[in-house]
Amino acid sequence: xxIAVDFDGTIVExxxxxxxxxxPFAFQTLKQLNDxxxxxxxxxYRSGKELEEAVKFCERKGLQFYAVNKNYPEEVFDxxxxxxxxxxxxxxxxxxxxxxxWGEIYQTISGAPLSQLPKKKSLWRRLFCR
Numbered sequence: 001x002x003i004a005v006d007f008d009g010t011i012v013e014x015x016x017x018x019x020x021x022x023x024p025f026a027f028q029t030l031k032q033l034n035d036x037x038x039x040x041x042x043x044x045y046r047s048g049k050e051l052e053e054a055v056k057f058c059e060r061k062g063l064q065f066y067a068v069n070k071n072y073p074e075e076v077f078d079x080x081x082x083x084x085x086x087x088x089x090x091x092x093x094x095x096x097x098x099x100x101x102w103g104e105i106y107q108t109i110s111g112a113p114l115s116q117l118p119k120k121k122s123l124w125r126r127l128f129c130r
Contacts, residue, residue: 001088002066003033003109004043007054009093017050019057025102027061032106039066043085043092 005011011030013020034040042065046054055068067073071086089109093099100108 001109002039002041002086004041004085004087004090005030005065006090006092006094007042007044007046010091010099011058014093016046019053022061023099023102027058027063029102029106030063033109034064036110038109041066041071041085041087042068043087043090044069 008014008016008020010023011026012022015021030040040063042055042058044051044054047069051069055065058065067075069083069085070077077083091099091105
């Protein structure tokens with residue numbers, strides 16, 4: 001699937017234009033979704049310097065996105081066209097009802113019980129399987 005993920009309030013706490021503290025388990029979950037074969041798009045209000053800082057922050061945490069604020073890496077931004085990202089799922093703290101726990105997000109997307117996560121991700125499993 002293609003999964004569009006917001007940054008502020010979703011991956012990190014709201015501190016725009018600064019970068020807030022990591023939301024617990026956001027990076028572990030997103031890296032696992034990447035490993036599961038999903039394409040992740042960073043979908044954020046940020047632009048310019050603030051966007052570059054967010055992307056570099058994620059890269060330092062080991063998270064690479066398929067695209068950033070566009071549908072595919074080669075897309076050229078055109079202000080005359082809507083910036084709506086085409087995705088199967090949108091993960092955003094502004095969802096109706098708020099942002100679910102990242103463990104719940106993974107379980108919903110993968111359809112797998114958390115207790116059946118791959119054993120090679122033992123740290124991840126320890127964090128989510130209580």
